[in-house]
Amino acid sequence: MATQLRRGVELDIVPLSDAIGVEVRGLDLSKPIDDATGQALRTAWAENSILLVRGQELDYDAQFEYARVYGEVAARVKPPVEKRAYRPDAENPMQLVTNEKDTEGRPVGSLGDGEMWFHTDKCYVEKPHRASFLYAEQLPSEGGHTKYASLYNTYDRLPADLKDKLEGSKVLQMYDYTKTERGSLDQRLDDLLHYWQPAFVTNPDTGRKAVYMSRLMSVRVEGYSDEESRELIDAVADITEAPDNVYEHVWTPGDIMIWDNLSCLHARTDWPHEQTRRLRRVTIKGEALIG
Ligand SMILES: [Fe+2]
Structure with a gap:
């Protein structure tokens, strides 16, 4: 453990890996956090992209209170075409991320099942959520981990030719809620949330640049064909997803993690589907991105 002045x-503060993330120890988030500590946490989070606090007992109010240390709690985003017959509690800014079903077999939460590729939340709207939190309540005996990859490092590691091709470009970000793989441009864009974002974004808290692209949600690079775009996106994703750029978090009940959607990607590993996995998600409002 290292005590650091922020x-x-x-x-x-304890690093979670060489690539990304810190754990902060000695906090009780069920109690109010004073302004100076809040500012220190926000700085540590912005510099390290993800910030973990373990062993917390938080009710909904305490989780919202902790979220407000970092910004304004965001409303949920609705898809333009409702593809699911039933969306539980769709207006509540506290989202249950779980595979549980109610007595009628309907999902209790959202985003409940299985593996999910690397992505960043809400990149396909003009003002993506700046941060997301997960608070772990119930976990399977194996799997269901969350992997985080640094987009700051991706920028620093980009070869010059790739950096030249992407500098100043926009990338079409899109997500089809019914799919677990990258969407196809054969689909009607009007039916999907989509937005052209800068390929590189400047982090408003740190001034550092990050590559704002992912294998799941980036589908087209401005000025390139479908095939060329795919090659560029995959080349960037290979750098982002390199094992030495990833921290894999094995959840324990009581963990709360906040991540910066502008400087990291996250992904989820699969788990035995007969076992319950339940986390509570809150997001923080963001602004239009700075290229
Ligand atoms: Fe996500």
């Missing part, structure tokens, strides 16, 4: 406040 904005005049001492925090017990």
Whole structure:
């Protein structure tokens, strides 16, 4: 454990990996956080992309309160065409991420099942959520881990030719809620949330650049054909997803993680589907991205 001074406040900070992330120890998030500590946490989070606190007992109010340390709690985003027959509690900014079903066999939460490729939340709207939180309640005996990859490192590791091709370009971000793989441009774009975002974004808290692209949700690079775009996106994704750029978080009940959607991607590993996995998600509002 290392005590580090952040904005005049001492925090017990432990790196989660060489690539990305820190754990902060010695906090009780069920109690109010003073402004100086809040500022210190926000700085540590922005610099490291993900920030974990373990062993917390949080009700809904305490989770919202902790989220407000980092910004304004965001509303849920609705798809333009409703593809699911039933969406539980769709207006609540507290989203249950779980595979549980109610007594009528309907999903209790959202995004419940299985593996999910690397992506960043809500990249396909003009103002993506700046941060997302997951708070772990119930976990399977194996799997269901969340992997995080640094997009700051991706930018720093991009070969010059790739950087030249992407500099100043926009990338079409799109997501089909019914699919677990990358969407196809054969689909009607009007039916899907989509937005052209800068390929590189400047982080408003750190001033650092990150490559804002993912294998799941980036589908086209401005000025390139479908095939060329796919090659560029895959070449970037190979750098982002390199094992030495990834931290895989094995959840324990009581963990709460916040991540910066502008400087990292996240992915989920599969788990035995007969076992329950339940986490609670809150997001923080973001602004239009700075290229
Ligand atoms: Fe996500």
